Amino acid sequence: MPSSPKKKPARQKRAASPEFAHAKEEQKRLKREAILKTAIKLFHERNYQGVSLAEVAGQLGMTDAALYYYFRNKSDLAEACILASQAKAQKYLSEAEETGGSGLEKIEIFIRRITSAIAAEEIWFPSAEPYWLDAMRQSAIRQGGEEAVKRLADFLREGMRDKSVHFCEPITTAMLLMGAIFVVRSWMPFSQIGGLTSEKLGEEAAKFITRSLAQGSPFGAGGAGGMGG
Numbered sequence: 001m002p003s004s005p006k007k008k009p010a011r012q013k014r015a016a017s018p019e020f021a022h023a024k025e026e027q028k029r030l031k032r033e034a035i036l037k038t039a040i041k042l043f044h045e046r047n048y049q050g051v052s053l054a055e056v057a058g059q060l061g062m063t064d065a066a067l068y069y070y071f072r073n074k075s076d077l078a079e080a081c082i083l084a085s086q087a088k089a090q091k092y093l094s095e096a097e098e099t100g101g102s103g104l105e106k107i108e109i110f111i112r113r114i115t116s117a118i119a120a121e122e123i124w125f126p127s128a129e130p131y132w133l134d135a136m137r138q139s140a141i142r143q144g145g146e147e148a149v150k151r152l153a154d155f156l157r158e159g160m161r162d163k164s165v166h167f168c169e170p171i172t173t174a175m176l177l178m179g180a181i182f183v184v185r186s187w188m189p190f191s192q193i194g195g196l197t198s199e200k201l202g203e204e205a206a207k208f209i210t211r212s213l214a215q216g217s218p219f220g221a222g223g224a225g226g227m228g229g
Contacts, residue, residue, distance in 0.1 A: 032070050034060060040081050040124040044185055048078055048126055075132045079141070082130065085123040086144040089114055093151045103159025108210040110152065111181065116202030118184040125182050149174045156213075165213050177209065 038059050042051045053074050057067040071077040096109040117123045130138060153174040159165025187201065196204070 035067065035070055035077070036081055036084050039077055040085070041121045043078065043081060043124045044121040048130070048132060053077065078126075078130065079133055079137055081124050082126070082141055083144070085125055086141070086148070088117060088123055089148050093148065096155070102162050102164040103155045103157070104164035104210055104214055106155045107152070107159065107165075107213065108206045110155070111177070111209055112202045112206035115181055115184050115205045116199050118181065119187070119198035119201045121185070145178070149178055152177060159213070168213070180209070
């Protein structure tokens with residue numbers, strides 16, 4: 001009776017080395033960042049409605065299927081762009097806070113950096129409420145915006161205490177400052193008249209706003225009758 005063929009031992013799957021796993025994760029992170037960078041520029045140019053995932057993929061030389069590996073749909077991608085932009089805004093607030101200067105100096109640093117980033121299309125916030133997100137995700141984005149307003153209001157309060165900022169209602173003034181900052185992208189076509197770079201535009205915007213705050217803000221409730229918050 002012929003003997004039955006011997007079964008080959010099952011090949012054991014070797015675990016990836018920590019170095020390989022780290023390199024793979026780093027590659028994934030870099031690709032995701034490249035997608036966000038491209039999407040932010042496109043959303044700047046045509047807003048949410050005018051951009052498709054296929055267009056984002058095409059700009060990066062990716063297939064649609066490869067892009068779906070990172071983001072489920074366009075609203076998922078747009079939300080990630082907003083959250084990444086909010087994280088940068090918080091980073092600029094922290095950098096300004098660490099300077100140890102006056103309240104007005106901290107405001108100047110924050111405005112200069114975030115204005116330059118928006119003008120360079122490195123940060124994107126939708127011009128209206130992101131209706132394409134569900135209520136829970138809209139709430140999370142709103143909370144991020146409120147946190148930035150509160151931190152900017154703290155700089156205003158600090159400026160009033162150290163006498164570098166004219167008396168104003170801090171929350172209202174912070175909200176109006178944020179509103180002015182977020183429309184920077186609409187200034188860019190006009191900035192070319194004076195040959196302004198994104199950095200120069202940020203510098204000039206910061207000078208104008210801080211000068212106004214120091215000499216009597218046209219944004220908030222200025223004057224001795226205002227509320228200190």
